[in-house]
Amino acid sequence: MSTSLTTCEWKKVFYEKMEVAKPADSWELIIDPNLKPNELAPGWKQYLEQHASGRFHCSWCWHTWQSPHVVILFHMYLDRAQRAGSVRMRVFKQLCYECGTARLDESSMLEENIESLVDNLITSLREQCYDEDGGQYRIHVASRPDGGPHRSEFCEACQEGIVHWKPSEKLLEEEATTYTFSGASKPSAQEGSGYNFFSLRWWLIGASLCLLIVYLQFSFRGSTFL
Numbered sequence: 001m002s003t004s005l006t007t008c009e010w011k012k013v014f015y016e017k018m019e020v021a022k023p024a025d026s027w028e029l030i031i032d033p034n035l036k037p038n039e040l041a042p043g044w045k046q047y048l049e050q051h052a053s054g055r056f057h058c059s060w061c062w063h064t065w066q067s068p069h070v071v072i073l074f075h076m077y078l079d080r081a082q083r084a085g086s087v088r089m090r091v092f093k094q095l096c097y098e099c100g101t102a103r104l105d106e107s108s109m110l111e112e113n114i115e116s117l118v119d120n121l122i123t124s125l126r127e128q129c130y131d132e133d134g135g136q137y138r139i140h141v142a143s144r145p146d147g148g149p150h151r152s153e154f155c156e157a158c159q160e161g162i163v164h165w166k167p168s169e170k171l172l173e174e175e176a177t178t179y180t181f182s183g184a185s186k187p188s189a190q191e192g193s194g195y196n197f198f199s200l201r202w203w204l205i206g207a208s209l210c211l212l213i214v215y216l217q218f219s220f221r222g223s224t225f226l
Helices: 003-021 111-129 169-225
Strands: 026-031 045-057 064-079 084-091
Touching: 003 026, 003 111, 045 111, 064 111, 084 111
Parallel strands: 026 084
Antiparallel strands: 045 064, 064 084
């Protein structure tokens, strides 16, 4: 999916859902690659999506990768008198960790992922711009911990100071349990094998000493009778 198609899909889904959520108001969605977190003009509100799922494609080496930690920044403003609103949006990019090029690559997203993200945006928009109860946010599968740590040195959002990824407490507990178990089980196995080896050696030494004592006793008795 190209970048232009992804942008068109975002706007299509946003306009369709806003027409249902707020049919009396007119809203626009603008892609702004220069949007900065927490730098808001008077009256503007901010919503930060921290765990979107996206696929990246390196424009240099053609490497592709999936990330469950795509950050999307939204700035929102509603003019109540004009019944018109505006949303400015920035999807943060990532660097390719295969070729190490300095080119930042954009992500592409599936339509179902965009729909759930727009639902969360509208929930925040209703809360902050309309002072309504927006309802519950949709929890993405992408927000669950993946198989490896987030590589912040390749993330544009992290480089701009947005702390958006950390292992959950459950994951840390699982890692700690796994490390403790693996770290403790290996020495015990080694100790067990060492114990078997040394006990066998001492058993042989003890048996040899007993045989030697018996031999000496019989030799001593024989010499006495002579």
